[in-house]
Amino acid sequence: MLTRENTVNLVLALLLLVAPLAANAFGQPFYVTLATRIAILALAALGLNLALGLGGLVSFGHAAFFGIGGYAAGILSSHALSYEPMIFGLPGTVQMPVIWIVAVVASGLVALAIGAISLRTSGVYFIMITLAFAQMVYYFAISWPAYGGEDGLSIMVRNQFPGANTMKPLSFFLVCYLVLLAGIGLFALIRASRFGAALQAARQNETRVATVGIHPYRIRLTGFVISAMITALAGALYADLNRFVSPSMLSWHMSGELIVLIILGGTGRLFGPLAGAALYVAFEFALGGLTERWQFFLGLILLGVVLFARGGLLGLLAGKAKHG
């Protein structure tokens, strides 16, 4: 069904594909990297959007999962390149699919622990406790010299994906783009499922959800864990994009940035994270070229969105959300 929102979504998806293809054809790899950054940030925000947009869980700690994904890529590849086994004598790897699985499983387990405790609170307490957990992970990374501590960890050669030369910007972009599309597909499936309906219902009214036999805690915990896993996958890609992972991926600025992306794009909207990430990276690039204080202007724009366009960019382009 080609509704207005679907049309906007389709245009966004095509733009993100066509722009780097064109840039590559004109010999401008920088713009390909910019598009890759958009795709990866969109995926990270997409993960958060599941918890925040559908479940109403304002997690201020998703940088922890983003960073865990990044460190999974960094640690596994550094062991593979140095031929030093990790704990239990397991070898490292430079294969992205394996790295992704490790990133997703590790962050899922951490999210299960963080979520199990955090979800006993709500509102502002939930925001603060997720922030506190993320800061714990952040300081742990800083004080862990084996993997670079504060200086971070370089990934000498970008990890590999079967059938693609990931050192070529366009190939790596296409890998990220396909993962983003898969993530969007998964989000759409979840939103349309019984679980997705229950997650949204729990956001709207906890008592009513209980009277139809749904345990809001369990539904939210599941949503939180899936959300963290998607964000971690984006983190692994992000580390590969920069060929570098550092505690800054785990910092609370990162958590805030992900929330900003969602608000810019449209909370709970399927393509909101992509719209938000595109807008954010475009601002960063355009305003960042003009002034060092581009974030001040981003702040003004964010203020404008919150005051006058609460549906974000998608709200402006595609009208009010069917889901809200």
Added chain:
Amino acid sequence: MLLDVQDITTYYGASQALFGVDLKMAEGEVVALMGRNGMGKSTTIKSICNLLAPKTGRITFGGKATERMAPYKVARLGVGLVPEGRRCFPNLSVHENLVAAARPGEWTLEKVNALFPRLEERHAQMAKSLSGGEQQMLAIGRALMTNPRLLILDEATEGLAPVIRQDIWRAIRQLKVEGLSILVVDKTLSELLPVADRCVILENGRSVWQGLSGEVSADVQDRYLGV
């Protein structure tokens, strides 16, 4: 015995609302819970669902004590509540409202849609955009999707247009024919009494009269239900 409420007392904070309510229901029975405004009907229902835990007394449902159970567990035992004021999930579509509640059993989306064809026509619409009557149908449909052993209707026809009320009463009668146990709170005695097998009347937080619905004489109505 499906539901057995024994001498419960329930409080809202410090203020006592129920002073001893007894209510028994057998499987397949339709019971009307009656009384003037503020006599404790809704509080009794909240206590049964354990949304408001009784302080003393016992409630068993299907032989299991429910006074210490989380509300979602009570619902899973088979208590389906249609709360007062038709509280749907406003920002979910009709379809999502129904699917979110679904648990396996005889009641499926098809069966609910057959009972309320209007819901099928409006399946993609947001619940908050429905008319009052349609929201009520949705609230009943949602409760049925949980495949309850007991359906509780709290003022299900209040504030609805007469034509819509007829639709709701027709649905309630059909559910009774299918053998569902129903606990009904409603002010329209002319519709309620023919459907109900038995009546329980509350006054000042106590169950003061119980009997077959045929025994609710003009005298009883005057004494307990008149304004």
